[in-house]
Amino acid sequence: MSSGVEITRPEGAIPLAQKYSGLSEEEVKKRIIAYNPPADSRFPNQNQTKNCFQNYVDFQRCVRLRGEDYKPCQFFERNYKFLCPTGWIEKWDEQLENNTFPVKL
């Protein structure tokens, strides 16, 4: 692996080629598409900055209201992890730790 390549995967993850080996291409597409963040009609245009930020804020609020184990919060978590660059997420996490996050949660 060259120095500019990094992969983060969950512990014990099955290789994708093996995981989807028995399924038809259509079925694989359907499952993976279902997992991706859906279109959000609140953000229909090219600028998706607010989409990423809103999902991050909604996840933080959800977790503070309902607890870490509340499953529906994972919807927001999944969305912001898909949409937001990791640099932005790290910056916001640091702001949360330092109590300098610009939004009241």
Added chain:
Amino acid sequence: MVSWGQLGFQDAGSYFMEEFIYFHDFTMMIILGVLSYVVVFLILGLTSGWVNSGFVEGQLIEFLWTIFPALILVQIAFPSLLLLYLIEDFSKSFLVCKVIGHQWFWTYEISTESSDLLLTLDCYMLPRKGAFGMRLLMTDEYILIPVNVPVRILVTSDDVIHSWTIPSLGIKADAVPGRLNQLNLTLSRKGMYYGQCSEICGANHSFMPIMLLGAASPWFFAWLDRL
């Protein structure tokens, strides 16, 4: 990929680019028709000493030569606006690829079937010796996108404004710091596609190309798993 002396568009690699080419050809046909008509009558009018009295204060002809061009413009506007809204129409994606511009390389963060699975690639241009004749176009790593699936590309920048584009796919978006610009892409053909940074971003603006490989889905999974 563009070749030396090429005048027209590159072969389309996505469905949108095919539509752009059709629209371009349609509009060019109208433009050439109008141009020929105007040039012929201009030359005839300038070289003849006579003027038809019907052309001066002629109400009917003035009405016709106003309405007819307006109708032509409406006929151009229909497919233009249709395409404009079609490329922004987004409902679902197979994978999300975040493109982050730096001075002077691109970083790609690819997520597909799990938010915990993230592939991060830094793509630097290969120097002349390593580029196998594809000078200024080849990078050390490429991104692999499956063919015939909707892909969501989100472009941003870490420092100054760059622009991410692949001409043969008909996609371009400015990489603006603090902003996420979305591109919707569906590849129609397998192959290697090249692009170059399209917004002046410093000394090495010409040396941060983009390389994208379109392949079938099993190849995409194998590429993700290889790491």
